[in-house]
Amino acid sequence: MASVSRCARQVQRLVGAAYRRLASTVTAPGPGRDPCVPPVNRPDLPSLARTGRHAYSALPAGAPQRIWRAERVVDNRDSGNVVLTWDCGEVAQFPYVWLRDSCLCLDCYHPSALSRKLRIDQLDVNIAPLSVQNDLEAQEVVVTWPDGHVSRFPHDWLGQRQFTPQQLEERKKQATPMTVLWNRATMESSLLKVDYQDLLGDLGVLREALHRLISHGLVVVRNSPTRFGVVEKIASHVGLIKVTHYGTTFKVTNKVDANNLAYTNETLAPHTDQPYYEHTPGVQMLHCISQHQGSGGENTLTDSFYVAQLIRQQRPDLFKLLSVMPFEFFDVGVESEQYHDSPFHKVQEHTMFRTDREGKVTQVCFNNPSRSYRLNVPLESVKPMFEGLKMFQDLSMQEENHVLYKMVNGDVLVFNNRRVLHGRRGYTVTADSTRTLEGGYIDWDELLGAD
Numbered sequence: 001m002a003s004v005s006r007c008a009r010q011v012q013r014l015v016g017a018a019y020r021r022l023a024s025t026v027t028a029p030g031p032g033r034d035p036c037v038p039p040v041n042r043p044d045l046p047s048l049a050r051t052g053r054h055a056y057s058a059l060p061a062g063a064p065q066r067i068w069r070a071e072r073v074v075d076n077r078d079s080g081n082v083v084l085t086w087d088c089g090e091v092a093q094f095p096y097v098w099l100r101d102s103c104l105c106l107d108c109y110h111p112s113a114l115s116r117k118l119r120i121d122q123l124d125v126n127i128a129p130l131s132v133q134n135d136l137e138a139q140e141v142v143v144t145w146p147d148g149h150v151s152r153f154p155h156d157w158l159g160q161r162q163f164t165p166q167q168l169e170e171r172k173k174q175a176t177p178m179t180v181l182w183n184r185a186t187m188e189s190s191l192l193k194v195d196y197q198d199l200l201g202d203l204g205v206l207r208e209a210l211h212r213l214i215s216h217g218l219v220v221v222r223n224s225p226t227r228f229g230v231v232e233k234i235a236s237h238v239g240l241i242k243v244t245h246y247g248t249t250f251k252v253t254n255k256v257d258a259n260n261l262a263y264t265n266e267t268l269a270p271h272t273d274q275p276y277y278e279h280t281p282g283v284q285m286l287h288c289i290s291q292h293q294g295s296g297g298e299n300t301l302t303d304s305f306y307v308a309q310l311i312r313q314q315r316p317d318l319f320k321l322l323s324v325m326p327f328e329f330f331d332v333g334v335e336s337e338q339y340h341d342s343p344f345h346k347v348q349e350h351t352m353f354r355t356d357r358e359g360k361v362t363q364v365c366f367n368n369p370s371r372s373y374r375l376n377v378p379l380e381s382v383k384p385m386f387e388g389l390k391m392f393q394d395l396s397m398q399e400e401n402h403v404l405y406k407m408v409n410g411d412v413l414v415f416n417n418r419r420v421l422h423g424r425r426g427y428t429v430t431a432d433s434t435r436t437l438e439g440g441y442i443d444w445d446e447l448l449g450a451d
Contacts, residue, residue, distance in 0.1 A: 068159020073134035073141055082132050082141065084158065092162040097125050099143055102161075103151040179360075180215045181306040187218070187403045196224035196410070200237055209414075210238075210447075213283065217416035218301060224410045230287045231440035234412065239446035242281050244274065245335055245344035252286070252437035254429050265429050270302045270396040270421035271367040273441070275329040276346035280365060282444035284417040288407035292435035296427030299413065302402040304364035304421050307395045308353050311388070318388035322352040325381055327389075328372035329365075349376065352392065363418040366392070396421055407437075417441065 072085040081093040101116075101123055103109065108118040133142045141153045182190070192212040198205040199221055209219045224230045231249045235241035241248055254265045274280055291297060312319040326349040335342045350365035377385060395401055402421075407413065415422065427435060 066159070068156045069139060070134060070141065070155045070158070073132055075129060075132040077128065080128070082129070082143070084141065084155075086159070090164075092158070092164060094158060094163070096128050097123070099129075099151060099153065100124070100127050100145060102153070103149070104153065104157075105149075105151060107149075108151075178215050179305060181309060182216060182303045183306055183401050184399065184403055187216070187301075187303070190216070191218065191220060191403070191405075192216075193220045193222050196221050196230075196412070199234070206238075213414060213416065217303065217305075217419040219414045220405075221412035221414060222410065224287065224412055226289050226409045228289065228438050230412065231285045231438050234285060234414075235440060235442050239442050242441040242443050242446075244277070244281070244441065245331075245342065245346070247335065249438050249440040252439055253435060265296075265427050265435075267426035268424040269368055269393060270300055270304075270402065270423040271369070272304070272365055272421060273367065273417050274331070275327075275350050275365045275367045276331040276348045276370055278348050279443070280350075280363075281417045281441035283442045283447060284413075284415055284422070285440050285442070286407075286413040286422075287438045288409055288411045288413075289436045289438060290434055291407055291409055292427045292429075294428065296425045297435050298404050298406040298425045300397075300402045300404055300421075300423035300425070301413075301415065302396045302421040302423075303419065304366075304396065305361050305419055307392060307401060307421075308361045308364060310395055310401075311391055315388070315391065318384065318391060319353065321381065321384055322388045322392070323355055324351060325377045325385060326351050327366070327385075328374050328376055329367060329370045330372045331370055347372070352388070364421070365418070366421070368393070397423075418444075 069087045070084040071087050074083045074085075076083050076093070079093065081095050082099060084092045084094070086092065101118065103118060108116065110117050127145065129143045130146050130148075131144045133144075135142050135152075138152075139155045141155065141158065143151045143153070145151070192209065194205050194209050199209060200206075209221075213219050221234070228249075228251075232241055244250075272280065273284055286299075308319065311322070328347065328349050330345075330347045332345045333343070335344060352364060352366050353361055354363040354365065356362050375382060375385065402423075404425075405413070413422070
């Protein structure tokens, strides 16, 4: 497996920033702005320059970086909070137990590991400070605890971690990527295509492609070499490739005694890959080495989040059912191409729609050829499950809801496997016309990893 280069680590940092602040330039404004690192100029605590970490802010993109300074600090015994009044007049409260748990001293925090050393079993959840002071010269809140332990918290560090509704909402926005829903009309006019050499050699192009992959879930890379290895080359440029029981990468072509329907010339309905894994692949790459000449072989690409929205609007009862009742998926066989007669047997359950606590769809999981013949739901839910299933597939296959794209030699489809359904029109195999693709996966965890 290709190792991750220094460039790849730089890209991972870039992607993590893109994920949190889509379509904005994230710059490192100097030591003291990273909410993951105590922002103080003290030798016992790491600075941003030494750690190489991101500088994230709770402020909207483009807004000036605010420096938080507390003019007044009060120990409110009635509420169990330390109350800070900022120089702008706003007020923030910090619970005693959170402050003790967040102590930044060397006994409680490891500066090179950037990790909390204080254990939960050492924490008294009912703790209250002996005294609380505001050190205006150092711009720190100084808390002395009953056992004599002293915690010092920089004003600005606390300012980046407030429990106010406004800041909680801003942090939630940072953790949630901007999603742009699309159908055929909107995607045909906005499909991003980038050149292979530009993708590997120009960080600006790579950044644009990653932004689009996050927001729309689909990018096309053009003019890549028509040989095996391109998928691994792209993957090594941005992270680590995901190995499955089909290998590091997999060859998609018409095979005798195929162990997967994709390895035939049959029509494939829109689907996501490998729902029989507990952790399904995040991003998929399909590299066209040779395309079938003649009719057929086109890929169908559907925004399943858009389809899910249609179902939610038209049949909220079915949307809810498909969000709580699972389908079972399985894959059983023997892989001989990359592994010497290696058997595999995967079984996993997933709901079709996965949502966050706000009800937003974050993942769609469906693959009809891999759908098990067991349906582990109550008897009365069986027919409604099929109604929802049929509605989902019908909407996905409607002409106005999917893009039809026939790759040419050297094209690489890169798409969010947890969102974009991909399918294929059947084609006829001839002696002088073959269709050969190489595929592979990257997990979002790797792609968005900071280091």
